[in-house]
Amino acid sequence: MIIIDESSQHPEYNFLTLLSIFPKTRFCLIGDDKQLTPYSSAPSESKITSIGRRSVLDVLVNQAALGSCNLSKLLTTFRCHPSILELPNELFYSKTLISGCSAESKSSVLKKLKFPNPHNPMAFIDVKSTHYKSENSLSCGNDKERDKCVELIKLLLKNECVTAQNLAVVSFYAEQRMRLSEDLKKDEITKEVRVNTVDSVQGAEFEVVILLTTKTAFAKKEPFLTNPNRINVAITRAKHALFIMGRELTLRSLPVWRDLIAFCEKNAGMLGEKDIPQLF
Incomplete structure (x- = not known):
């Protein structure tokens, strides 16, 4: 076989x-x-x-x-905190997934942070910024989003919420991944934090994930950033806590993202960029 x-x-x-x-x-x-x-x-x-x-x-x-081959569905998942699982379960799986772990078993990070919802270790952080296009590719970056990401990383590490080895940044865009990786390597505290693109982390899992959406202005069609499969991979890598950074106002105009933001609003998971220090 x-x-x-x-x-x-x-x-x-x-x-x-x-x-x-x-x-x-x-x-x-x-x-x-x-x-x-x-x-x-x-x-x-x-x-x-x-x-x-x-x-x-x-x-x-x-x-x-059509009955041509056998299919078995595995519906119980053990990776995510049950509250993190609710989002992809609602958006992509028609609520068919079952959490195989308790909230308590995935709450080590939640207990060290002051999330708006004390039962939900997930937050969308609205970063009011503007992206730029890479000179050498079709990718893009965002300086302010990068700065806010570094701020969050340092606070997570300083307050011993997670170790650098168990923290990962996942970026939709390679330009942002490359620039952030360069920034983190300059500091002894952050140099071991992994920075990956969404497309490279399928199958991987991390204690804490910071997801960077980067782009802040969109064409009528955005097939890359709105691909449901890609978004699903992006939001299902975190085991204990998930932070999503992006420009709320413009992301609301995109399919899937407007539903994701609505979910975060419903579950008291919305923060502004100035709220980051208040998490600690």
Whole structure:
């Protein structure tokens, strides 16, 4: 038997190659069709999209609906604090997920911080800022968001809420990731904090996550930042606490994000940039 993990990112053509090499072997594919699909540089409207770069997991989920293969759903999750799980469960899973852990077992960080809602270790921090476009790529950065992120990181470490090794920053944009990583390496206190892009952390988990949205002005369509699978990956990496930084006013104009912000409002999870020190 061949077991393929994170199979939502496994392209169909790779799987066909494996089938040709091991025609009599049984395959077990493990993955989440609500998370990121295989990367391809081909334009989304290209014909290759319809076959070559499809997620093999998506193909098999469709086949299972036709009775062509077996499908087992794992609905109990043990990663996140139950309150953090509520957000993706509501946005992406039609409330079918079940938390397999107690709030108490995931409250070590919550007890050390003064969240607006003492039962919810998640906050959206409104950073009133302006992004810039990278000179060398299609990516973008945001100086003020970076500064506020560093401020939050230092306070988390200074107050011993989490160790640097268990804290991660997850950025939607590579430019912001690169610049922030450079900033953190300059300081002995913060140099061990990991900085990743959303697309690189599928399958990973961290005690505390700071999620950076960075971009503050949008075109009519924003397929990258509004991709539900990408947002789902971004908000499901944290085990004990999740901070989301972004420009509330403009993010409200985007699909999924307006629902995410509404969820945070409903659960008393909205903060301003000046409120960061008040968490401690």
